[in-house]
Amino acid sequence: MDTLFQPYRLNASLTLANRFMMAPLTRCMAGPGLVPTEQMAAYYGRRADIGLIISEATIIRPDGQGYPNTPGLYSAEQIEGWKKVTSAVHAKGGKIFAQLWHVGRVSHSFFHGQQPVAPSAIGLEGTLPRMRDLSYPVPRALEVAEIAELVEQYAQAAANAMEAGFDGVEIHGANGYLIDQFLHHASNLRDDQYGQTPENMSRFALDVVDAVNARIGGDRVGLRLSPGAYAHMEGDTRDRGVFDYLLGELNKRTLAYVHLGIFDDSLTFDYLGGRASDYLREQYDGHLVGVGNYSAETAAEAIKADRFDLIAIGRPLIANPDYLARVKKSEPLVPYSDTMLAELV
Ligand code: FNR
Structure with missing residues (x-):
């Protein structure tokens, strides 16, 4: 357990005070103009x-x-809003990355008045979580020129994050959102340079990584991936080849870390030969962040067994702002419940 509380050197630019990370947690509490607030x-x-x-x-x-x-x-207002957040974290000696997101087909014109975009015109079954009465429309397949534009917009958002005082960014390539939609056969039926083969299906993800790295430096860039489809996505055995290729390419690049995207790391995937975390450990040479239903104790065991290097904690950190202090003193944690999402404690 002591190892978790020791500093961890990610690279020449970043040493963390301990091996705990706060998992990205959507809270739906931004103000008008999607600007971060004082409460955030x-x-x-x-x-x-x-x-x-x-x-x-x-x-x-x-x-x-x-x-x-x-x-x-x-927007300039959003960058100003984030400055309050990064200042509050830095004032207490902490570090914070921005998770960069485009949901692709998991969107709705309700939010922005446009038809959602995705690699292919394949809609998602079901309804929007937190908006139960809205079902997903069929998206429009992105044109090649629009894909290049998106790559540039990820890089610009990374530059905006640095302007807002973040220590780096995590590219959200997980959980069935836009980047992940290129990486899985269920959502990518393109027949151009972005589809059909592992190399083509990895192209968008790698172009985003390369563009963001060129803008802010790979030491400050993390990437979240879900090789096992589990949210907003159907798995396909052919996805394995895509992730084998992608991770091999990532091994040639600089990244601060790769972070698994999953809710419960005890899930296994036939086509990955078991847990997604073990698959990533096998394929990826850099720092790996584990996540998904871990306590500090089970995380310490997994880190001791060299299954990953850092642990991201999600729901327990929603319920316990003082999570780290409680764990350090072996005090009980407040159990998480979904009703806690109504308030920023
Ligand atoms: C999440 N998760 C998530 N993941 C992500 O990549 N970006 C996000 O914005 C969110 N938002 C989010 C909101 C809420 C309310 C929950 C519960 C989860 C997934 C999260 O980062 C993490 O992978 C899971 O919560 C599993 O970790 P825990 O909670 O078992 O420690």
Whole structure:
């Protein structure tokens, strides 16, 4: 357990105070114009003792929105709002990355008046979480020129994050959102340079990584991935080849870390040969962030067994702003419940 509380060197630019990360947690509490608020600054500030906070997913442009009141990083007002958040975290000696998000087909014209975009015109079954009466429309397949534009907008959002005082960014390539939609066969039926083969299906993700790295430096860039489809996505055995290729390419690049996107890391996937975390450990050479229903104790065991290097904690940190202090003193935690999402404690 002591290992978790020791500093951890990610690279020449970043050493974390401990091995805990705050998992990105969408809270739907941004103000008008999707601008972060004082309450959000105080909420993140209360958790600044965590080695690295990952912000709630933050949209890179208006049609990237899939849930109400999620913050953005594309307007001057949003950048100013985030400055309050990063200052509150830095004032207490903490570090924070912005999670860069575009939901792709998990969007709705309700938010921005446009038809959602995606790799292919394949709609998602079901209804919007937190907006139960809205079902997802069939998206419009992106044109090649629009894909290049999106890559540039991720890079611009990363530059905006640095202007807002973030220590870096995490590219949200997980959980069935836009980047992940290119990486899975269920949502990518393109027959151009972005579809059909592992190399083509990885192209958008790698172009985003390369563009963001070129703008802010790979030491300050993390990437979240869901090789096992579990949210907003159907799995396909052919997805394995895509992730084998992608991770091999990522091994040639500089990144601060790769972070698994999952809710419960005990889930196994036939086509990955078991847990997604074990698959990533096998394929990826850099720092790996584990997540998904871990306590500090089970995380310490997993880190001791060398299954990953850092642990991201989600729901327990919603329920316990003083999570780290409680764990350190072996005090009981307040159990998480969904009703807690109504308030920023
Ligand atoms: C999440 N999760 C999530 N993931 C992500 O990449 N971006 C996000 O914005 C969110 N938002 C979010 C909101 C809420 C309310 C929950 C519960 C979860 C997933 C989260 O980062 C994490 O992977 C899971 O919560 C599993 O970790 P825990 O909660 O078991 O420690």
